[in-house]
Amino acid sequence: MPSIEHIIAIDAMGGDNSPDKIIEGISLFLKEDKNIFFNIYGQADPVNNSLKKFGITSENNYKIINCETKIENKNSVRDAIKVGKDSSMWKAIESVKNNESDLIISSGNTGALLVISKLLIKMIEGVDKPAIAGLWPNFKGTSIFLDLGANIEFNEKNYLQFSKIGAELYKVIFDKSNPTLALLNVGSEEVKGHEELKTSFNKLVNQKNNFSFHGYIEGNEIKNGDVDIIITDGFTGNIALKTAEGTANYITNEIKNIFSNNLYGKFCYLVSYFLFKKIKKSLDPRKYNGGIFIGLNSPVIKSHGGADALAFYYSIKLSAKILRGNLIKRIKSNIENE
Template sequence: MSDMIKIAVDAMGGDNSPKKIIDGIIHNHQSNKEVCYKIFGDQNKISEIIKDKINKDFFEIFHTEDVVKSADSPLEGAKRGKNTSMWLAIESVKKKEAHIVVSAGNTGALLVISKLNLKMIENIDKPALSALWPNKKGMSVVLDLGANIECSSKNLLDFSIMGASLYTSLYPNDKPNVALLNIGSEELKGNEIIKETYQILNDKKSINYDFAGYIEGNHLMDGEVNVIVSDGFTGNVALKTAEGTANFITGELKTAMTGSLIGKISSFLNISNLRKFKKRLDPRLYNGAIFIGLDSPVVKSHGGTDYIGFSNSLDVCHRIVKGNLIEKIKQNI
């Protein structure tokens, strides 16, 4: 079992934990026998759920009753001490006892505790929060999504390299196509930092990715670009806008299809297409934001997701480790 991928799991973070977390591990294990889950949390609660559903060779439980609360500020979360499930899970990666860590807990605390325990990759100044977004042709990596409100051109250049490395790790058969999120596609649009970054990326030819210039918010889902780079303020606004729009569309469609007899008949006749549409916009499929720039990757599962969503974040962890993300960043930076 020594050659298995070891994922450190904070079992106590997020809504309905640890049940959702353990159910997610059980679901993930059904299709993946290459992972050993190192589970941090309340052993009594965890053992009751996991029982004999997974062979004992594939998991270990590390007992602690201390947890970071969802209402904690990032500093309060860190001050809760080194015996919380979140801290111990991250520390296991620091000690090289696990390859990667995942938590559905407090995002701010996760970022702070990760930075306290893990070193930055050499020559990278700031870590970034990245995630997968659906587009017409597949998936895109988008970063930064809120870790850094203000960024220099050096930061945005680093994000481009890290984002391209992440995309290659997850999708080894595709070449990344990088673009800067901006208010226009013309070279003269945007603030000085983004224009400066444009010039650097345009002049710096890379064999690891292609630079596609600027991309506007209304073209994020077109699929022409698969790595989208911005500062954390802009990226977070874009993320929340996209999430809100998707929820609005699915909500309105549901109302239209169930609000009248004609709507119900129409929805019955289109049941196959509606299921495809619902699956395409299912946020559980894209669950698992990745904190990159540290010498070990940290994955943040959405706190409100269910066990299917958490299982998908475990799948992201597996693909990142198998794709040698950290080595790719070090080589490309």
């Protein structure tokens, strides 16, 4: 019998190709780690079929909680709250509220997940609202970047609190004791940026932080890897992330086209086949799958709706890391010390 350390609630019905990709992601995880238990929320029949399909036979690591409905991506947040109480997402979040699970992962409707989580799990005392943090690859490793879109505007309190919380998140995920943190801005000089940024900058310079404050960085510096945690408001963060995704897509497509549009190109592609495999692996966005909702009384992990089984597996790995690192306890002790 495995010794269960933590219980993760899984919304098995969100995103494309569910529950298959969700269950396959769990099966990949269980091959290497049997100390996590899964409460699987979803329609029992398709979930059972998926479990069979992906060879999860022992019931040591899961139970199914049958939910007849699900929240669709096309549902407005208001509809999701009104009619979603029997859905897999709602029930999964509720299990965290009732201490039946330690954390929830969903590939479903982001807005609904955010609002229902806030409604049921509630904010950590002293924190106003949740933010969404994500992993961002760089030349030296991986940074944490937030807010990816939960808050269109940030005030000084948001900058300061999410800096604190982001730093604890980084420490837990990457086992580093004194990470560096920067605010994203349009220049590195103190006079740059809008008022909230400048007053936050001044506070961070003059107070004791749970990280090493690096000052401002610009968009092109995110990739350098000199900074572990990068803080920006949800409007800018969402646009920066999506612009980066679009740019990556554009460049890899240009290269793909040039290596496939005539015989010489195809020949070179064949010769370089193993290099392209390596490039694909090195740039694989699935490794960075998982938006982490922070500021709530429990971590909530949003897996990308279009992500596949491997990407979902990475979200589970990230979740296990967060639970084992006692993230919420660490955040609370930092917020209390304010």
